[in-house]
Amino acid sequence: MKYVGTSVNRVDGIKKVTGALKYVDDLKLARTLFAAVKRSPHPHARILKVDIAKAQSLPGVKAVITGKDVSNRVGLYLEDKTFLATDKVRYRGEAVAAVAAETKEIAEAAVALIQVEYEVLPAVTNAVEGLKPDAPLVHPDLGEYHYGPIFFPEPGTNISNHYKIRKGDAEKAFNEADYVVENSFFVPHIQHCPIETHSAIAQMDVDGSLTIWSSCQSPYAVRKALSVAFNLPLNKIRVLSPAVGGGFGGKAGTTLEGILIPLAMKAKGRPVKLTYTREDEFVNSFVRQGMHATIKTGINKDGKIVAVKNTFIWDGGAYTEYGVNIVRAGGYGSTGPYDIDNVWTDSICVYTNHPVGGPYRGFGMSEIHFAIEQNIDMLAAQIGLSPIDIRRMNGLKPGGRNATGQVLEVCGLQETLEDVVDKLNWEKEDYDLNKGIKPNKVRGRGIACGFKAPSMPNDVASSAIIKLNEDGTAHLLVSAQDIGQGSDTVLVQMAAEVLTIPPDKITIKTGDTDHTPYEWQTVASRITYCAGNAVVKACEDAKEQLMELAQIKLSVFKRDLELCDEYIVSKLHPDKRVAIKELALGLSMSDGSGIHGPIIGRGSFIPPNVRNTDKQTGQGEKPVAFWTYGTQGVEIEIDTETGKLEVLKVASSFDVGKVINPKLIEGQIEGGILQGLGSAIFEELILDNGVVKNPNFVDYKIPTSDDMPEMIISFIENEEETGPFGARGVAEPCMVPTPPAIANAVFDALGIRITTLPITAEKILKALKEKNK
Amino acid sequence: MKYEINFTINKEMISLAVIPNKTLLEMIREDLDLTGAKEGCGAGECGACTVLVDGKPVNACLMLAVEADGKEIITVEGLATETELDELQQAFIDHAALQCGYCTPGMIMSGKALLMENPTPTVEEVVDAISGNLCRCTGYKKIVEAIMHVSENNANK
The missing domain is CATH 3.10.20.30 (Beta-grasp domain)
Structure with missing residues (x-):
């Protein structure tokens, strides 16, 4: 292949390094109004009265709205939220009212004049407490909400989804196992921290059509949510996402856009803009859900795991419109990448009065693997196996079955494991882990496996259009969003490969629901696979049209023609050829007439044969489009006087099917490792009675260049049968094994198990003191 | 006023x-x-x-x-002229030292400031110079490599 598999430079590179690319907050529209939001000071309270009179009369204020202006419930999977609170507030920071004014300062002054009377209600600030029969109800009307058929809310409780796996007979297997072990773990809330905070602009024209510029991952999903919320037809809403400064899931779905629409509706055609502050981003966008895990395992003396019983209790926060699906993913992924015959899993999403849990790179897999992969090491230690051998024995292999009973035909997990073992010299006796170590330091190494599938409804769609120009260049139109992952470049490479047109002659256009074709969402590590398939199909469609015309032009049957370096060429007589550009607008005949017209290729894609699982048992033949497997190993160093943990080296290996762009995928994995490292040793949203205590980069540290370890990145390529060029996604999986690998390395170094994230210096020091007592 | x-x-x-x-x-x-x-x-x-x-x-x-x-x-x-990128900008593209691009302008300016003061910095000096610039996408490795590429070019001049 000429373009796929090569390190083509990013197609958006020049615009980004020169500062020329306009993100939403960079856009300046004439006569823009600025929005500010009145937010709840209470985690849980009934709204008795909202008085906006003083705000409305402040000079410069053009519109004031309250929950009365946005009463339709919306949600991606469970319609449980309104864009502003109506009857109750359910987290501290929830929007209660909003203002549009001539300047930000006036808008903020007006917000301060809005008076809200509350009746404070007891709050649910712990998911486990929220399950108790006497817990306050966060959503008493849960029974009235609409939701997708693959979710199981329990009205009258705080449970918004209870996903079950019932495979084999776990109880019987526990009774027969040589050992039964139970371990518990906790993963706190964290935040995505894209460097660009959420930003949006909304404008309503005199004809009632709405235009929204939004830093969002999924323009079509935003359009749908706004349509439902405001009873507008889809052809009257245009969502543009000109550029996105990082998403990691936080800009999936719909957030601040819904606050701007009712303001725009009252702003007489003027644009209304809102850009979140960093504090807003921490509190009022999405956060990653907290999770309490308990894993009971039955294991035999030879190391074979015979049964697991998992209880995953997720702190979904105030609204779980998106979170219910993370909990579902945590359920069907609940064994991790291990082949276990008897599985009992309860994955439970609990409403709390915490910030709204939402999609975060990993979509439940990071959380459950922190528990699963430490548990595997704890089992290995108990029966005297090495961490490698227990994974060799129990880890998934081709032909094995996962938690849903799916038979896995392609599975490179063991190859990634051996790759990492090799890269870290794990089984080489002459390797000295402690080479050059200083006093008061100890080193350790840890390994963890991981897997992830795109967690999305079975039948979500992608589409692409390729338009050929008369000079041999082309335009590729998709609504997959390049949020940094490099999709613009990778999709262009795929188009280039099919059409034999060099990548620099193909311009990609994205993110405009009026002009670029449908894409469900840029989430779930699905774009290379889903949008890639749509692009390949569109280019094959264009190619077919070219072949039809070329066979007339060349008097050669199209079965004997092929594309080669921008020409359609006879396979038998290569001198018979016609340039793509000559046919781009149709075929000109010798008598001066023409046929066909411009070549426009169209491609649509839905992952084939993905079906629902059984409601009672969670079993199913193909519940997801594909699985991505991988392994990471780490070497760490701990200062025993301060507890400071430094990650020295990370080796990472993933089976990605086919590497489309080596340089870009390597960068993506390196970024995932640092994000995983941050969640492992620094990051935690500190919640105190529903209040986020550290909503800034001083009190919530994310990794800097100082924290960068040596990184050894490699790939296994077992082709995905239905993937474009055999590729599957890896965006999220690459941060999944990092935290448990670090936790396992801490045990290796100190003999101490830290079962809650983050593994801070304080926790290590405290555990060391207790151990040495 | x-x-x-x-x-x-x-x-x-x-x-x-x-x-x-x-x-x-x-x-x-x-x-x-x-x-x-x-x-x-x-x-x-x-x-x-x-x-x-x-x-x-x-x-x-x-x-x-x-x-x-x-x-x-x-x-x-x-930094760039009408027709040509600054060599650090080109190095960022060639080394895939950017993803979402939001930190990139600030990152490039921190790198540029270092190179103006010290045309041939070491890896440690580069890491230190950009430690106040947060990037959530790249893991920093390729950014350091891009700046080091210019440093090495300067050393060979």
Whole structure:
């Protein structure tokens, strides 16, 4: 292949390094109004009265709205939220009212004049407490909400989804196992921290059509949510996402856009803009859900795991419109990448009065693997196996079955494991882990496996259009969003490969629901696979049209023609050829007439044969489009006087099917490792009675260049049968094994198990003191 | 009350009347429409707003516009010529040292400031120079490699 598999430079590179690319907050529209939001000071309270009179009369204020202006419930999977609170507030920071004014300062002054009377209600600030029969109800009307058929809310409780796996007979297997072990773990809330905070602009024209510029991952999903919320037809809403400064899931779905629409509706055609502050981003966008895990395992003396019983209790926060699906993913992924015959899993999403849990790179897999992969090491230690051998024995292999009973035909997990073992010299006796170590330091190494599938409804769609120009260049139109992952470049490479047109002659256009074709969402590590398939199909469609015309032009049957370096060429007589550009607008005949017209290729894609699982048992033949497997190993160093943990080296290996762009995928994995490292040793949203205590980069540290370890990145390529060029996604999986690998390395170094994230210096020091007592 | 200030930005002379509480970042973005420098936190913690003031890297969100009086400012827009990227910008592209691009202008300006002061920095010096610039996408490795590429080129000159 000429373009796929090569390190083509990013197609958006020049615009980004020169500062020329306009993100939403960079856009300046004439006569823009600025929005500010009145937010709840209470985690849980009934709204008795909202008085906006003083705000409305402040000079410069053009519109004031309250929950009365946005009463339709919306949600991606469970319609449980309104864009502003109506009857109750359910987290501290929830929007209660909003203002549009001539300047930000006036808008903020007006917000301060809005008076809200509350009746404070007891709050649910712990998911486990929220399950108790006497817990306050966060959503008493849960029974009235609409939701997708693959979710199981329990009205009258705080449970918004209870996903079950019932495979084999776990109880019987526990009774027969040589050992039964139970371990518990906790993963706190964290935040995505894209460097660009959420930003949006909304404008309503005199004809009632709405235009929204939004830093969002999924323009079509935003359009749908706004349509439902405001009873507008889809052809009257245009969502543009000109550029996105990082998403990691936080800009999936719909957030601040819904606050701007009712303001725009009252702003007489003027644009209304809102850009979140960093504090807003921490509190009022999405956060990653907290999770309490308990894993009971039955294991035999030879190391074979015979049964697991998992209880995953997720702190979904105030609204779980998106979170219910993370909990579902945590359920069907609940064994991790291990082949276990008897599985009992309860994955439970609990409403709390915490910030709204939402999609975060990993979509439940990071959380459950922190528990699963430490548990595997704890089992290995108990029966005297090495961490490698227990994974060799129990880890998934081709032909094995996962938690849903799916038979896995392609599975490179063991190859990634051996790759990492090799890269870290794990089984080489002459390797000295402690080479050059200083006093008061100890080193350790840890390994963890991981897997992830795109967690999305079975039948979500992608589409692409390729338009050929008369000079041999082309335009590729998709609504997959390049949020940094490099999709613009990778999709262009795929188009280039099919059409034999060099990548620099193909311009990609994205993110405009009026002009670029449908894409469900840029989430779930699905774009290379889903949008890639749509692009390949569109280019094959264009190619077919070219072949039809070329066979007339060349008097050669199209079965004997092929594309080669921008020409359609006879396979038998290569001198018979016609340039793509000559046919781009149709075929000109010798008598001066023409046929066909411009070549426009169209491609649509839905992952084939993905079906629902059984409601009672969670079993199913193909519940997801594909699985991505991988392994990471780490070497760490701990200062025993301060507890400071430094990650020295990370080796990472993933089976990605086919590497489309080596340089870009390597960068993506390196970024995932640092994000995983941050969640492992620094990051935690500190919640105190529903209040986020550290909503800034001083009190919530994310990794800097100082924290960068040596990184050894490699790939296994077992082709995905239905993937474009055999590729599957890896965006999220690459941060999944990092935290448990670090936790396992801490045990290796100190003999101490830290079962809650983050593994801070304080926790290590405290555990060391207790151990040495 | 507005104050008249005079400064050069990307070699262009500017006279502007600004209110005293306006930040340099607000002036650059809103009054001059140079939106390469970004606001990531508004508190000097992320470095996305880094520009050069008299050759030194500065968090433009922490400096008042009136302090720019008499100063020479360079933003990311001032690095490339009409036809050619700065070699550090080209190195960022060639080394895939950017992903979402939001930290990139600030990151490049921190790298540029280092290279102007020390044309041949070591890896440790590069890591230190960009440690105030947060990037959530790249894991920093390729950014360090891009800056080191220019450093090594300078050493071989």
